[in-house]
Amino acid sequence: MRERDDDLSQCVEECEIAVTVNGNRHEHTVPVRLLLSDFLRHELHLTGTHVGCEQGVCGCCTVLFNGEAVRACLMFAVQADGMAITTIEGMAGVNSELHPIQQAFREKHGLQCGFCTPGIIMSVHAMLHEHPDPTEEEIRHELSGNLCRCTGYQNIVEAVKLAAERLRLQHMEVE
Amino acid sequence: MATRWFGAPVQRLEDPRLLRGRGNYVDDIDLPEMLHAAVLRSTQARARIVSIDASAAWSLPGVHLVLTAQDLGEVLEPSPLLVPHAALTQPRTQLPLARDTVRYVGEAVALVVADDRYIAEDALDLIDVEYESFPVVHSLEVASITDGPLVHDDVPGNVAAHLAQTVGDPDSVFASAPHVLHETLLIDRGAAMPMECRGIVARWDAQDSMLTCWISTQGPLPIRNGLAAIFHLPEHKVRVVAPDVGGGFGTKIMMFYPEEVLIPFVAMQLGRPVKWIEDRREHFISANQERSQLHEVEYAFDDAGILLAVRDTFLHDTGAYAPYGIIVPIITACTLPGPYRLRHYSSEFTVLYTNKVPVSPYRGAGRPQAVFVMERIMDRIASELHLDRLEVRARNFISPGEFPWDVGLVYQDGGPTKYDSGDYLAGLDKLKVLLDYDTFPALQAQARSEGRYLGIGVGAYVEGTGIGPYEGALVRVESDGRVFVSTGVTTQGQAHITTFAQIVADQLGIAPDDVMVSTGDTQAFNWGVGTYASRAATVAGSAIHIAAVKVREKAKMVAADLFEAAPEDIELADGKVFVRDAPHRALTLGQVAISSNPLRYAYGENARTLMSMKLAGPRPGPALPEERGGPGLEASGFYSPPHGSFASGIHGAIIEVDPVTCNVTFVKYAAVHDCGRVINPMVVEGQVHGGVAQGIGGAFFERLVYDEEGQIINASFMDYLLPTAAEVPSLLVDHVETPSPLNPLGVKGAGEAGVIPVPALFASAIDNALAPFGIRIREMPLHPSRLYELLRDAKDKPAL
Numbered sequence: 001m002r003e004r005d006d007d008l009s010q011c012v013e014e015c016e017i018a019v020t021v022n023g024n025r026h027e028h029t030v031p032v033r034l035l036l037s038d039f040l041r042h043e044l045h046l047t048g049t050h051v052g053c054e055q056g057v058c059g060c061c062t063v064l065f066n067g068e069a070v071r072a073c074l075m076f077a078v079q080a081d082g083m084a085i086t087t088i089e090g091m092a093g094v095n096s097e098l099h100p101i102q103q104a105f106r107e108k109h110g111l112q113c114g115f116c117t118p119g120i121i122m123s124v125h126a127m128l129h130e131h132p133d134p135t136e137e138e139i140r141h142e143l144s145g146n147l148c149r150c151t152g153y154q155n156i157v158e159a160v161k162l163a164a165e166r167l168r169l170q171h172m173e174v175e
Numbered sequence: 176m177a178t179r180w181f182g183a184p185v186q187r188l189e190d191p192r193l194l195r196g197r198g199n200y201v202d203d204i205d206l207p208e209m210l211h212a213a214v215l216r217s218t219q220a221r222a223r224i225v226s227i228d229a230s231a232a233w234s235l236p237g238v239h240l241v242l243t244a245q246d247l248g249e250v251l252e253p254s255p256l257l258v259p260h261a262a263l264t265q266p267r268t269q270l271p272l273a274r275d276t277v278r279y280v281g282e283a284v285a286l287v288v289a290d291d292r293y294i295a296e297d298a299l300d301l302i303d304v305e306y307e308s309f310p311v312v313h314s315l316e317v318a319s320i321t322d323g324p325l326v327h328d329d330v331p332g333n334v335a336a337h338l339a340q341t342v343g344d345p346d347s348v349f350a351s352a353p354h355v356l357h358e359t360l361l362i363d364r365g366a367a368m369p370m371e372c373r374g375i376v377a378r379w380d381a382q383d384s385m386l387t388c389w390i391s392t393q394g395p396l397p398i399r400n401g402l403a404a405i406f407h408l409p410e411h412k413v414r415v416v417a418p419d420v421g422g423g424f425g426t427k428i429m430m431f432y433p434e435e436v437l438i439p440f441v442a443m444q445l446g447r448p449v450k451w452i453e454d455r456r457e458h459f460i461s462a463n464q465e466r467s468q469l470h471e472v473e474y475a476f477d478d479a480g481i482l483l484a485v486r487d488t489f490l491h492d493t494g495a496y497a498p499y500g501i502i503v504p505i506i507t508a509c510t511l512p513g514p515y516r517l518r519h520y521s522s523e524f525t526v527l528y529t530n531k532v533p534v535s536p537y538r539g540a541g542r543p544q545a546v547f548v549m550e551r552i553m554d555r556i557a558s559e560l561h562l563d564r565l566e567v568r569a570r571n572f573i574s575p576g577e578f579p580w581d582v583g584l585v586y587q588d589g590g591p592t593k594y595d596s597g598d599y600l601a602g603l604d605k606l607k608v609l610l611d612y613d614t615f616p617a618l619q620a621q622a623r624s625e626g627r628y629l630g631i632g633v634g635a636y637v638e639g640t641g642i643g644p645y646e647g648a649l650v651r652v653e654s655d656g657r658v659f660v661s662t663g664v665t666t667q668g669q670a671h672i673t674t675f676a677q678i679v680a681d682q683l684g685i686a687p688d689d690v691m692v693s694t695g696d697t698q699a700f701n702w703g704v705g706t707y708a709s710r711a712a713t714v715a716g717s718a719i720h721i722a723a724v725k726v727r728e729k730a731k732m733v734a735a736d737l738f739e740a741a742p743e744d745i746e747l748a749d750g751k752v753f754v755r756d757a758p759h760r761a762l763t764l765g766q767v768a769i770s771s772n773p774l775r776y777a778y779g780e781n782a783r784t785l786m787s788m789k790l791a792g793p794r795p796g797p798a799l800p801e802e803r804g805g806p807g808l809e810a811s812g813f814y815s816p817p818h819g820s821f822a823s824g825i826h827g828a829i830i831e832v833d834p835v836t837c838n839v840t841f842v843k844y845a846a847v848h849d850c851g852r853v854i855n856p857m858v859v860e861g862q863v864h865g866g867v868a869q870g871i872g873g874a875f876f877e878r879l880v881y882d883e884e885g886q887i888i889n890a891s892f893m894d895y896l897l898p899t900a901a902e903v904p905s906l907l908v909d910h911v912e913t914p915s916p917l918n919p920l921g922v923k924g925a926g927e928a929g930v931i932p933v934p935a936l937f938a939s940a941i942d943n944a945l946a947p948f949g950i951r952i953r954e955m956p957l958h959p960s961r962l963y964e965l966l967r968d969a970k971d972k973p974a975l
Binding site for chain 2 (some may be wrong): 004031034039041042045046047048049050051052053054055057058060087088089091092098102105106107109111112114115116117118121136140141143144145146147148149150151152153154155156157
């Protein structure tokens, strides 16, 4: 027991990290055990990333990590060193227009209490990047990594369909 | 009036903020110098605390305070009993920290305050508690053993309450009835599981003697009143705010959860803000739960399938304490008759303490259990008499001409269980259409010939909603013409900000966008109770309507003076106030607000234009005429319903059961719902969708499993499965609208409805699907492994 304590005392307790979040570079010294979710929320004050279970099940803390949807509660802040993260705050500015996914959620009543919403929008963002034209079954399958206790998912599914359609149209216009 | 907002699917005003991740939930609040708390919870379900050694925790760097029961002084008081009742002879509520005995795994034993949550949790590990454990009351069966273990040493037989109510003369009816049957039906524990756990931030401002608490709660006003009493502060020196709340579903209408006393207490002691955020594991073992009941029901019916009498006796598990008294079982007893013309009914229940998390209402609040019982009866009658299940229900429905219908029981609010309006047959007819009911037998036969097991199930219910005592609201037009509305009820996702704005917009001739609604801030509105019992739209909505009408009438009086016209000739539309025949010469609502405050100075564009208009000067006499009822374009309104209003509905589903894996999938789900007049159909349908999803969870996935030591063995989202998008079907929803005659809006509650009939229809559909096996479902929730056991033990087994 004592030996193990001694080993622990030699561990690094803090680390310097540099993370790009929503396009802004942040350099911080963080405890090595600090969760990425807590770093985003309490160090960077990006409180749109929510924490619902701290076990990687509910998906409320989903962020984009180099473009891929990950659970910020299952990662340490130090693992984000040198990486690029997008949170819900990176989807639309305070006064700028809502992102088409956000707009579709509003129009289809895809949120109620709003707690799971940021995580779901980040998951949907990653999903539609991978599969721009998903079937309802694919949408439901992809969404099954995010829990929502209010909506019964029906309007979320409808919102994803609408967002996918609009994003495809937008994409075609750009091309 | 240009537009009518009431009844329109107005997009939610709360969404742009929430969609941007700019909501303000309790854990988003970050105050300078804030410290963080963590709670040590009992690991034992029934034990004596022999000793607590916190010295190692105290000496951990970064720890500011370690608190046990003995440090609480006069704050060590049991929580108030929220709803006393004469039948509740042994009320017991919880202490903020356990003193010498713990009664459930998860009960708060000590509190640590530290620089951050990580250190606070480290310190919890350093607190050494020695327990002397005793045999655990881990089920209703154990609770009812004669001379068995006791949750509270001074409560014989663990009996908290016993209540019997009788309508008519069931005994004579049973004696002469053509058919009498009996069922034993069990409903097990589940929990609300809002996505946001509980949380509190408390700040004590010593200079101003002001305590401010942000709490993820459904009832900030009662908590404010309670905290003021506990800390000997005047009520205006305690502000409790429910900011954005990430779901509540009943579990957050509580007073007090221990932390709601402890966190303000330590913030005052330390003179620094303190935050406590419940984690999911804590939520599983310390946030209130519900549902567990064991029913023995006997029922009599005639050859035509008419239900003649019901005798229901049930045990209700209240957990280790009874903060809500016997509200849940009373609701069960009163909900059981449902939409049926039942004239002879006796209900008797016993409330038992167990060594489990305390029970308080969770969305549905005793109703899913009652509907499960009654709808099992209806299905059984149909099956005994070889009648169609919907036909049996239709024959027993109360007809539209029979309202108001007095069930004959005393409801949870102490008033009569008196249905105000309804048209149950209209709902059933709509359900048949949505389900394509008449073609189902052919579909089922076809599937069976292919070795597939389809089943159809239905569940009908009546839901008491919108109970008193009262709610209130303030409506005030500001000088820029926007309208501020504040009320004591809170919102946890039900879109109150939007629906309340719709109510006001119609009265004042403005758009909902121009209405700013504040809910759940005790400094913004001083009176009210909270959001529960599907009552916010009914009770607070009516109060808001009443206040808005007063403001409209006041605007007319003020404008009439300025225009030298009669108040009845003044109109309000598109943000303007004008004489009916002269709309070109209009005041803005903001200008009327400025004129309602007879000062000699005012600012802003509205005031400047007002000065330039050639309007009548003040009348002789007092600057503020008596009939205006005070300065400003504002008014308060209160609404107190005579008794609850009764919403209703009928749901049906077609399911497919895989007899090998015992998985159940929904082929179709239809819900017909009557919540009186609908303020916002988009919102109401959203409430139904969400309720049904919770109902599906409660029927198939969500069972809290306590072992014999009283440990919940599935206390995580990995083991207690909430339904996901892959399991919940899309619903077909239709409405019946029978306005409530009890309130000025004609509305009834909609919040809980969706969840109520789901276990009943799930059982009904499984019975139907597995009829070849002779399966009859008598318990809920029914997860696949339990269904597997039932199939394994089934007498009839067709070849699979």
